[in-house]
Amino acid sequence: MVWPSVRRRRGAINTFRYIQPKNISGLKSVVPDNDSDYVIVGGGTDVLLKIKRNVYHPEEVIGLSAVEEIQHVERGKGVLKIGAALKLADVISSKEISEELPSLVSACKRIASPQLRNMATIGGNVCLSPRCEYYDQVVWAGGFEECYKRGGDLCHVVRGGEGCYAVSCADTPPVLIALDAQVEIEGGHGRRKIFLEDLYRNDGRDYLTINRGEVVSQVVVPLDDSRSCVYNRYSMRGAIDFPIVGVAVSVSDSADECTRSFKVVVTGLQASPVRMESLEQSIGEKRNASNYSGSEVWRAIDEEVDKLRCFRHGVLSNRFKKRTVKMLLRSGMNQLHEGWGNGEGD
Ligand SMILES: Cc1cc2nc3c(=O)[nH]c(=O)nc-3n(C[C@H](O)[C@H](O)[C@H](O)COP(=O)(O)OP(=O)(O)OC[C@H]3O[C@@H](n4cnc5c(N)ncnc54)[C@H](O)[C@@H]3O)c2cc1C
Numbered sequence: 001m002v003w004p005s006v007r008r009r010r011g012a013i014n015t016f017r018y019i020q021p022k023n024i025s026g027l028k029s030v031v032p033d034n035d036s037d038y039v040i041v042g043g044g045t046d047v048l049l050k051i052k053r054n055v056y057h058p059e060e061v062i063g064l065s066a067v068e069e070i071q072h073v074e075r076g077k078g079v080l081k082i083g084a085a086l087k088l089a090d091v092i093s094s095k096e097i098s099e100e101l102p103s104l105v106s107a108c109k110r111i112a113s114p115q116l117r118n119m120a121t122i123g124g125n126v127c128l129s130p131r132c133e134y135y136d137q138v139v140w141a142g143g144f145e146e147c148y149k150r151g152g153d154l155c156h157v158v159r160g161g162e163g164c165y166a167v168s169c170a171d172t173p174p175v176l177i178a179l180d181a182q183v184e185i186e187g188g189h190g191r192r193k194i195f196l197e198d199l200y201r202n203d204g205r206d207y208l209t210i211n212r213g214e215v216v217s218q219v220v221v222p223l224d225d226s227r228s229c230v231y232n233r234y235s236m237r238g239a240i241d242f243p244i245v246g247v248a249v250s251v252s253d254s255a256d257e258c259t260r261s262f263k264v265v266v267t268g269l270q271a272s273p274v275r276m277e278s279l280e281q282s283i284g285e286k287r288n289a290s291n292y293s294g295s296e297v298w299r300a301i302d303e304e305v306d307k308l309r310c311f312r313h314g315v316l317s318n319r320f321k322k323r324t325v326k327m328l329l330r331s332g333m334n335q336l337h338e339g340w341g342n343g344e345g346d
């Protein structure tokens with residue numbers, strides 16, 4: 001999905017046509033699959049700020065708040081289904097989600113502030129646009145040439161770069177990917193389901209793989225009693241601040257095969273959440289992970305994090321970010337398996 005086109009109208013409050021479908025079929029009929037200029041709004045805590053600041057200016061805003069069919073928490077066969085328009089505050093207060101997916105609740109609790117979580121939706125967080133200080137904070141104030149993401153032909157972050165290096169900073173995607181979540185997508189051509197991991201493209205301009213005319217309708221998380229997941233993040237301020245980096249680690253014990261499978265997913269590095277597959281392999285592929293010593297885990301973390309590609313943003317260096325990822329990863333591993341995070345546990 002590409003961002004709506006940008007037309008700057010300084011000094012004016014942007015006007016747009018607000019469309020509020022009442023159900024899924026109404027939603028599918030109003031989301032255009034052509035080139036028209038529209039944007040989907042869950043809670044609007046990100047989109048409406050951008051419209052207000054003239055970052056972009058869609059002609060149509062399609063709100064999901066009246067579509068009750070996608071505000072549910074529902075048990076299916078071995079899965080928990082969470083409607084895309086469910087508010088983050090409702091995710092946090094849901095007994096079922098708290099019991100089954102405590103790591104998701106803990107990630108939601110870290111997002112923004114109680115007021116924002118009362119508005120913001122899980123679908124909006126999953127589909128949150130990658131952030132860039134120029135695009136999100138500075139350019140709207142004026143004085144900068146339009147960058148690629150605004151239809152220009154340069155990037156202020158990577159001079160001479162040919163892509164957009166905005167950074168995915170949303171808190172729930174790493175946890176949901178670590179939990180093997182899928183998303184259901186509704187569109188004029190029907191319904192489809194993909195792994196959440198496949199929803200993302202590492203391109204700040206065109207970061208979602210859904211097509212025009214499509215909307216994420218629900219997140220489907222498999223329930224696995226043998227899986228534990230933790231999410232840790234670092235932000236400059238304790239509250240009302242995006243993560244600089246966030247790391248989700250999950251481990252699942254499959255009794256029949258006597259294996260442990262790990263997933264490690266990092267937010268804050270690139271335009272999409274980053275899965276550390278080679279680290280997962282080096283730790284998780286062993287038939288019995290408990291043979292692995294804490295010092296080996298530590299070494300593997302150091303080696304693999306050093307290899308990570310990292311988009312630079314703000315005053316913090318990539319070196320700092322990588323050091324923080326290492327720290328969060330060790331802490332996560334330690335929470336899952338005592339001793340590993342401090343290089344012990346042999
Ligand atoms: C002060 C402040 C602090 C913040 N701190 C954090 C933080 O710590 N962590 C964090 O992750 N976020 C943070 N945010 C960003 C934002 O509030 C959250 O990510 C929130 O969850 C977005 O949800 P929303 O429903 O409001 O999204 P919206 O603004 O409605 O939408 C966000 C994006 O998702 C798209 N979208 C929404 N729903 C769907 C759907 N069902 N299908 C397809 N596309 C959809 C929209 O088109 C838009 O591109 C912060 C925002 C502010 C203003």
Ligand code: SF4
Pocket residue numbers: 132133134135147148149150154155156157158163164165166204
């Ligand atoms: S990273 Fe993307 S949004 Fe930021 S200046 Fe470069 S092109 Fe624009």
